[in-house]
Structures are given as structure tokens and as C-alpha cells.
Amino acid sequence: MCMANIGNVDAAFSNLTTIPFNQGYSPLFGDGNLVRSPDGKGVRLLLDRFTGSGFISSNLYNHGFFSANIKLPSDYTAGICVAFYTSNADVFEKSHDELDIEFLGNTEGKPWRFQTNIYGNGSTNRGREERYRLWFDPTRDFHRYSILWTPQITVFYVDDVPIREVVRREEMGGDYPSKPMSLYATIWDASNWATSGGKYKVNYKYAPFVAEFKDLVLDGCPADPIQQIPAAEACAEKNALLATQDYSVITPQRRAAMRRFRLRYMYYSYCYDSLRYPVPPPECVTIAAEKARFKDTGRLRFGGSHKRQSKRRTRNRNRVLPDSDVTPY
Secondary structure (H helix, E strand, O other): OOHHHOOOOOHHHHOOOOEOHHHHEEEEEOHHHEEEOOOOOEEEEEEOOOOOEEEEEOOOEEEEEEEEEEEOOOOOOOOEEEEEEEEOOOOOOOOOOEEEEEEEOOOOOOOOEEEEEEEOOOOOOOOOOEEEOOOOOOOOOOEEEEEEEOOOEEEEEEOOEEEEEEEOOHHHHHHOOOOOEEEEEEEEEOOOOOOHHHOOOOOHHHOOEEEEEEEEEEEEEEOOOOOOOOHHHHOHHHHHHHHOOHHHOOOHHHHHHHHHHHHHHEEEEEEEEOOOOOOOOOOOOOOHHHHOOEOOEEEEOOOHHHOOOHHHHHHHOOOOOOHHHOOOO
16 A cells, blocks of 8 residues: 555655754664764664663653654564654653553564554553554555644654644543653564564574664653743643644545545544453544444454464453454455
């Protein structure tokens, strides 16, 4: 499926203001496995048998637009997690907020998959994950992945296509992220869960695994999580400006592209998982065309080798979301 069938290059995503790595970020861990590009505009994150690596924004932000062009490792990548996310877990250990884009590796010849998730006020027992395929090979070239987080909406983008929108509702309470967060990017060994529910582990004979990040964007209001002035008040002007940016507006064309993406490439949604949530969380909007594709587990009713693998998967029925549940063919 070519990209043109989902969305087209959007001016809002071709005219972004990017910053050099050293201007907005610092190494997080695995310093020797973080390699800055010669022009200073990007980094390579490596995972080997000794350590992964990652970086963090120099500031916390009270809402913002966070974006990067990312190229993922190729060939055998089972057990690897490449993550691009916001969080404040280091400041609010028991009541943290988080917005995730997590790429989940796969065995050689199988495509990368990825998930988005949202946590608010430490609501880790109420995972809001969705899982997807892509309409391109993310290992062959760079593609832009973005998180828009405002007081009213959170939108996840792939290139210029919005793939998920969460509208803040009063009933969500603290489950909607509201405290200042840092931006993170990491690569690490997630063998215990990332691929087929942990069946396939990282094989270090293929190491080092390299994820590349460039054209980094931090457009938000820097905020001190313990400052005297409430972050919402201090950042009111910046948040108002953020809401006027092109990427903050879901146009009819973008909404149509989002609908096409979700119908073709989403293979799990917590909103349709009635076993986990007999009453859907308040932000869920049921779309008949989407719902018809899913069972009460939130997984696809049909698709490729789903039936052929059903007996093997019965051993894992108690797992919330085995990655092997649906193959894309």
C-alpha cells in the first residue's frame, strides 16, 4: 500500500522548526551507544549485548508538539523496543503522566509493528493502548512521528497522517495527562513482551541494532513541575499559540486519512476490548465501521494466519495483548 493512499505531504509537516540535538536534549543512558551526527542535527541510538541507549529533553514541557524523523533497525529485530514518548515518571513516581509511541520489533521478514498509549496521574492499571501496522517499511527511510499534546486534545501522527485522537473529557479526570513532561527516545531490550508476547527474544548476533533520529522538534512551554505559579497559568499564552498551529487542526482531509489508516492498519484497540473494559473508558468514541472488525477482545475478527495460529495461542489466553494475535497478511 503506497503512502499516497493514506495521506499526502502536508505543509504543516514540511515547514517545521527543528533544533540541533545539543540545543534541546541530553544523553539519558548508554552514553557510548549514543552517536551524534556530524551536523549535530540528529543521533543514532544503539543497542548491543551490554546496553541500550536513550536521550531526554533538557526541559519539561507543559503541553507541546514533539516530533522526529526516525529510521528503525532492519532485519531480525525481535524483542527490541524503540520508544519515542513523553513522561514525568522521574518527578511524579506514583502519579506520573505518559504519552507513548513504541515500536515493537519482529523476526526477519516480518514487518515492524507499533503501539500508542496514554497514561494520566499514574493510571497504569488502565492502559489505553492501540496497535497498528504501517503502510511502508520504516527501516528503509526516515519517517516523521509526532505527538501533539494540548489541554484539549492529544494526537499521534505518522508523517502527516493523524492516526489517533484523544479528546479530553471531564469524565476522564486525572486520566488525561496534565502535568509537565519531558520528551524521551530510547532503544532497549524488551524480550519479555515486545514480540509475540515475549516468544521471540533479542538475538545479539545481529547487534548492534541502530535507530536513527533527526530533524528534532520541541514546540512547547518549558515548565518547572514544582514552580509556584501553576503550569497552566504560566503557559496559557504558549498553549493558545500551540492550538493555532496547522498541526493542531484536524481538517476534513486529515480526518479522512485517519479514518482510512485506522480501518486498514489498526489491529488492536482498548476501546473495543469489552473483556478488559465492559464499560468503555469515557474518551472512547465507538465507530461502527471500526467496531465491526473487532472481537470482544479488541482484536481483529479475521486476518491472515489468525485462524491457523489459534490453537497455539490458546496457551496465552490470559495475556492482555499478545503481539502475535494477528498477522498483517
